[in-house]
Amino acid sequence: MLMTEPTIDLKDHPILITLQDTISGNGFLARITVSGRTLMRQEEDGKWWMYGVRPAAIAEAGGTIDEAFLRFRQAHTQVLLDIVQESPNFDEFRTEVERFFNENDVDEQAWEEALKAVRDAHIAPPEPFSKLPRQSPDSRPARIEVERLDGKITPFTASDNVTVTYSVADKKAA
Protein backbone atom coordinates (compact mmCIF):
# COMPACT_ATOMS: atom_id res chain seq x y z
CA MET A 1 0.00 0.00 0.00
CA LEU A 2 1.32 3.45 -0.92
CA MET A 3 1.87 5.54 2.22
CA THR A 4 1.80 9.35 1.99
CA GLU A 5 3.08 11.69 4.67
CA PRO A 6 0.68 14.25 6.15
CA THR A 7 1.40 17.90 5.36
CA ILE A 8 1.47 21.09 7.44
CA ASP A 9 0.24 24.63 6.79
CA LEU A 10 3.39 26.70 7.26
CA LYS A 11 3.65 30.43 6.62
CA ASP A 12 7.42 30.47 6.26
CA HIS A 13 9.15 27.76 4.27
CA PRO A 14 12.88 27.18 4.95
CA ILE A 15 14.75 26.84 1.67
CA LEU A 16 18.34 25.93 0.78
CA ILE A 17 19.83 27.48 -2.35
CA THR A 18 22.91 26.78 -4.45
CA LEU A 19 24.18 29.53 -6.75
CA GLN A 20 27.29 29.93 -8.87
CA ASP A 21 28.46 32.89 -10.94
CA THR A 22 31.63 33.69 -12.85
CA ILE A 23 32.34 37.43 -12.90
CA SER A 24 34.96 39.50 -14.70
CA GLY A 25 36.51 42.34 -12.73
CA ASN A 26 39.28 44.88 -12.95
CA GLY A 27 42.15 42.58 -13.93
CA PHE A 28 40.66 39.39 -12.54
CA LEU A 29 38.14 36.62 -13.14
CA ALA A 30 36.25 35.31 -10.09
CA ARG A 31 33.94 32.38 -9.43
CA ILE A 32 31.43 32.79 -6.62
CA THR A 33 29.75 29.69 -5.22
CA VAL A 34 27.02 30.08 -2.62
CA SER A 35 25.40 27.52 -0.37
CA GLY A 36 22.73 29.76 1.10
CA ARG A 37 19.43 30.04 2.94
CA THR A 38 16.14 31.75 2.06
CA LEU A 39 12.60 31.91 3.37
CA MET A 40 9.64 31.55 1.03
CA ARG A 41 6.28 33.03 1.94
CA GLN A 42 3.08 33.67 0.01
CA GLU A 43 2.17 37.26 0.84
CA GLU A 44 -1.18 39.00 0.72
CA ASP A 45 -0.43 40.21 -2.80
CA GLY A 46 -0.76 36.54 -3.84
CA LYS A 47 2.87 36.30 -4.93
CA TRP A 48 5.48 33.94 -3.61
CA TRP A 49 8.29 35.97 -2.05
CA MET A 50 11.78 34.62 -1.57
CA TYR A 51 13.49 36.50 1.27
CA GLY A 52 17.23 36.17 1.67
CA VAL A 53 18.69 34.79 4.89
CA ARG A 54 22.24 34.09 3.71
CA PRO A 55 22.71 36.36 1.88
CA ALA A 56 20.08 38.42 3.69
CA ALA A 57 19.75 41.68 1.78
CA ILE A 58 17.72 40.49 -1.23
CA ALA A 59 14.02 39.85 -1.80
CA GLU A 60 12.29 38.79 -4.99
CA ALA A 61 8.83 37.58 -5.95
CA GLY A 62 7.03 35.57 -8.58
CA GLY A 63 3.71 34.05 -9.44
CA THR A 64 5.21 30.63 -8.71
CA ILE A 65 8.01 29.46 -6.42
CA ASP A 66 10.14 28.69 -9.50
CA GLU A 67 9.71 32.24 -10.78
CA ALA A 68 10.55 33.69 -7.36
CA PHE A 69 13.74 31.63 -7.22
CA LEU A 70 14.79 32.57 -10.76
CA ARG A 71 14.24 36.25 -10.02
CA PHE A 72 16.14 35.92 -6.72
CA ARG A 73 19.01 34.28 -8.57
CA GLN A 74 19.04 37.10 -11.13
CA ALA A 75 19.05 39.75 -8.40
CA HIS A 76 21.93 37.99 -6.64
CA THR A 77 23.97 38.07 -9.85
CA GLN A 78 23.13 41.75 -10.34
CA VAL A 79 24.33 42.58 -6.80
CA LEU A 80 27.62 40.82 -7.60
CA LEU A 81 27.90 42.83 -10.83
CA ASP A 82 27.34 46.06 -8.89
CA ILE A 83 30.02 45.07 -6.38
CA VAL A 84 32.58 44.17 -9.03
CA GLN A 85 31.92 47.44 -10.83
CA GLU A 86 33.19 49.28 -7.75
CA SER A 87 36.03 46.91 -6.78
CA PRO A 88 39.52 48.05 -7.81
CA ASN A 89 41.00 44.58 -7.32
CA PHE A 90 40.14 40.97 -6.45
CA ASP A 91 40.86 41.27 -2.71
CA GLU A 92 38.42 44.15 -2.29
CA PHE A 93 35.83 42.33 -4.38
CA ARG A 94 36.13 39.20 -2.24
CA THR A 95 35.95 41.20 1.00
CA GLU A 96 32.78 43.01 -0.08
CA VAL A 97 31.08 39.86 -1.44
CA GLU A 98 31.83 38.00 1.81
CA ARG A 99 30.52 40.95 3.84
CA PHE A 100 27.31 40.92 1.76
CA PHE A 101 26.87 37.18 2.32
CA ASN A 102 27.58 37.22 6.06
CA GLU A 103 25.52 40.30 7.02
CA ASN A 104 22.48 38.69 8.59
CA ASP A 105 19.16 40.00 9.94
CA VAL A 106 16.06 38.89 11.84
CA ASP A 107 15.01 36.52 9.06
CA GLU A 108 17.76 34.15 10.19
CA GLN A 109 15.81 33.49 13.39
CA ALA A 110 12.60 33.08 11.38
CA TRP A 111 14.40 30.53 9.18
CA GLU A 112 15.52 28.53 12.23
CA GLU A 113 12.00 28.61 13.66
CA ALA A 114 10.51 27.47 10.35
CA LEU A 115 12.99 24.61 10.15
CA LYS A 116 12.17 23.58 13.73
CA ALA A 117 8.45 23.59 12.88
CA VAL A 118 9.08 21.33 9.89
CA ARG A 119 11.21 18.96 11.93
CA ASP A 120 8.92 18.86 14.97
CA ALA A 121 5.89 18.11 12.83
CA HIS A 122 7.47 15.06 11.17
CA ILE A 123 5.53 15.79 8.03
CA ALA A 124 6.05 16.34 4.33
CA PRO A 125 6.40 19.78 2.73
CA PRO A 126 3.04 21.11 1.51
CA GLU A 127 2.20 22.13 -2.05
CA PRO A 128 3.85 23.66 -4.03
CA PHE A 129 7.01 22.47 -2.26
CA SER A 130 6.25 18.77 -2.27
CA LYS A 131 8.05 18.15 -5.57
CA LEU A 132 11.27 19.88 -4.54
CA PRO A 133 14.30 17.95 -3.32
CA ARG A 134 14.65 17.79 0.47
CA GLN A 135 18.05 18.33 2.05
CA SER A 136 19.37 18.48 5.57
CA PRO A 137 20.99 21.85 6.41
CA ASP A 138 23.12 20.01 8.99
CA SER A 139 25.19 18.50 6.20
CA ARG A 140 25.07 21.64 4.07
CA PRO A 141 26.16 24.66 6.12
CA ALA A 142 25.74 28.20 4.81
CA ARG A 143 28.95 29.22 3.09
CA ILE A 144 30.39 31.27 0.27
CA GLU A 145 33.51 30.65 -1.76
CA VAL A 146 35.08 33.42 -3.83
CA GLU A 147 37.84 32.00 -6.02
CA ARG A 148 40.21 33.78 -8.34
CA LEU A 149 40.32 31.88 -11.64
CA ASP A 150 42.78 33.89 -13.73
CA GLY A 151 46.29 32.55 -13.30
CA LYS A 152 44.90 29.39 -11.70
CA ILE A 153 47.61 26.70 -11.82
CA THR A 154 45.51 23.62 -11.15
CA PRO A 155 43.47 22.49 -14.17
CA PHE A 156 39.80 23.23 -14.48
CA THR A 157 37.54 20.19 -14.19
CA ALA A 158 33.86 19.43 -14.69
CA SER A 159 33.56 18.79 -10.96
CA ASP A 160 34.17 22.52 -10.36
CA ASN A 161 30.63 23.17 -11.60
CA VAL A 162 27.59 23.13 -9.35
CA THR A 163 23.95 22.93 -10.34
CA VAL A 164 22.05 26.09 -9.53
CA THR A 165 19.03 24.89 -7.61
CA TYR A 166 16.82 25.23 -4.55
CA SER A 167 15.48 22.66 -2.14
CA VAL A 168 13.41 22.34 1.01
CA ALA A 169 15.37 22.35 4.25
CA ASP A 170 14.38 19.23 6.12
CA LYS A 171 15.92 16.54 8.24
CA LYS A 172 15.73 14.08 5.38
CA ALA A 173 18.16 13.75 2.51
CA ALA A 174 16.78 14.13 -0.99
Place this chain on the structure above:
Amino acid sequence: MSASRDFADIQRMLTECAPGHTIRMTDHFRRIKFGSLIYPSLPKSKKIEVGHIHKMVRHFKIQECAKKHGMA
Protein backbone atom coordinates in the same frame (compact mmCIF):
# COMPACT_ATOMS: atom_id res chain seq x y z
CA MET B 1 -0.58 43.95 1.93
CA SER B 2 -0.95 46.76 -0.58
CA ALA B 3 1.03 46.06 -3.71
CA SER B 4 3.53 48.90 -3.78
CA ARG B 5 4.57 52.27 -2.37
CA ASP B 6 6.10 55.37 -3.92
CA PHE B 7 9.83 55.73 -3.39
CA ALA B 8 9.15 59.21 -1.98
CA ASP B 9 7.19 57.57 0.87
CA ILE B 10 10.10 55.22 1.52
CA GLN B 11 12.49 58.17 1.67
CA ARG B 12 10.25 59.85 4.26
CA MET B 13 10.19 56.66 6.33
CA LEU B 14 13.98 56.25 6.15
CA THR B 15 14.55 59.88 7.13
CA GLU B 16 12.69 59.26 10.38
CA CYS B 17 13.57 55.62 11.03
CA ALA B 18 17.11 55.35 9.66
CA PRO B 19 18.71 58.74 10.36
CA GLY B 20 22.02 59.21 8.59
CA HIS B 21 21.20 56.67 5.89
CA THR B 22 22.59 57.20 2.41
CA ILE B 23 21.11 56.20 -0.95
CA ARG B 24 23.25 55.64 -4.00
CA MET B 25 22.31 54.42 -7.47
CA THR B 26 24.26 51.45 -8.85
CA ASP B 27 23.97 49.88 -12.28
CA HIS B 28 21.08 47.67 -11.17
CA PHE B 29 19.65 48.91 -7.86
CA ARG B 30 19.43 51.56 -5.21
CA ARG B 31 22.09 50.84 -2.57
CA ILE B 32 20.97 51.95 0.90
CA LYS B 33 23.49 52.23 3.75
CA PHE B 34 22.44 52.69 7.38
CA GLY B 35 25.19 52.56 9.96
CA SER B 36 27.28 49.49 9.19
CA LEU B 37 24.42 47.76 7.37
CA ILE B 38 23.93 47.82 3.61
CA TYR B 39 20.83 46.94 1.60
CA PRO B 40 22.17 46.80 -1.97
CA SER B 41 19.10 45.59 -3.87
CA LEU B 42 16.22 48.06 -3.58
CA PRO B 43 14.65 48.38 -7.06
CA LYS B 44 15.21 51.61 -9.00
CA SER B 45 11.54 52.00 -9.96
CA LYS B 46 9.32 54.84 -8.72
CA LYS B 47 6.84 52.36 -7.25
CA ILE B 48 8.34 49.59 -5.14
CA GLU B 49 6.60 46.37 -4.10
CA VAL B 50 6.13 46.14 -0.36
CA GLY B 51 7.97 42.82 -0.10
CA HIS B 52 11.18 44.68 -0.96
CA ILE B 53 10.38 47.40 1.57
CA HIS B 54 9.54 44.97 4.37
CA LYS B 55 12.76 43.06 3.78
CA MET B 56 14.85 46.23 3.90
CA VAL B 57 13.07 47.31 7.10
CA ARG B 58 13.82 43.95 8.75
CA HIS B 59 17.43 44.14 7.53
CA PHE B 60 17.87 47.53 9.20
CA LYS B 61 15.91 46.39 12.31
CA ILE B 62 13.62 49.42 12.17
CA GLN B 63 10.28 47.58 12.18
CA GLU B 64 8.71 49.49 15.08
CA CYS B 65 9.35 52.89 13.51
CA ALA B 66 8.44 51.71 10.00
CA LYS B 67 5.06 50.47 11.27
CA LYS B 68 4.04 54.10 11.78
CA HIS B 69 4.50 54.56 8.05
CA GLY B 70 2.66 51.34 7.20
CA MET B 71 5.87 49.74 5.99
CA ALA B 72 6.43 46.81 8.36
